[in-house]
Amino acid sequence: MKGEIKRNNCKIYCAILKYGIDQFTLEIMEHCSPNTVIEREQFYLDNLKPFYNILTIAGNRSGFIHSEYTKELQRAHKLGYKVLDETKLRMSSANVKSKKVTVRNILTGETFYFTSLRKVAQFLGTSHSQISIFIKNGKLFKNIYSIYLV
Numbered sequence: 001m002k003g004e005i006k007r008n009n010c011k012i013y014c015a016i017l018k019y020g021i022d023q024f025t026l027e028i029m030e031h032c033s034p035n036t037v038i039e040r041e042q043f044y045l046d047n048l049k050p051f052y053n054i055l056t057i058a059g060n061r062s063g064f065i066h067s068e069y070t071k072e073l074q075r076a077h078k079l080g081y082k083v084l085d086e087t088k089l090r091m092s093s094a095n096v097k098s099k100k101v102t103v104r105n106i107l108t109g110e111t112f113y114f115t116s117l118r119k120v121a122q123f124l125g126t127s128h129s130q131i132s133i134f135i136k137n138g139k140l141f142k143n144i145y146s147i148y149l150v
Helices: 011-019 034-048 068-078 085-094 117-124 128-137
Strands: 101-105 111-114 145-149
Touching (some): 101 117, 128 145
Antiparallel strands (some): 101 111
């Protein structure tokens, strides 16, 4: 693969292949702090209107459209792709919006721990909005389960 030239539709890649790398330069326009980098990038996009930039808004991929070929590659890559349960658990645990929930069966004394309202709902065979209502009201679900946020 080393030394092999791949063809794609990227404007700058095609231009480099056509005109040669020595016809292009890479320059640092300005040094700035991380909290002003988007503002300064937008300044240069607005004033220089660089030909090879496909995005017009700094820090935003809005307006970018993948080619049909790229979309097909992405679909093919994801086809049959399974996320491991362990990975799902780690992702759920890392989600700051995720609510940790405890469910206690008052008849058996069993306690179950979940990383989200949706997981509780799946376990109890209901919707996450129902679970949310029972948590807010403090009532037992099916007169058996005590549900509360951790």
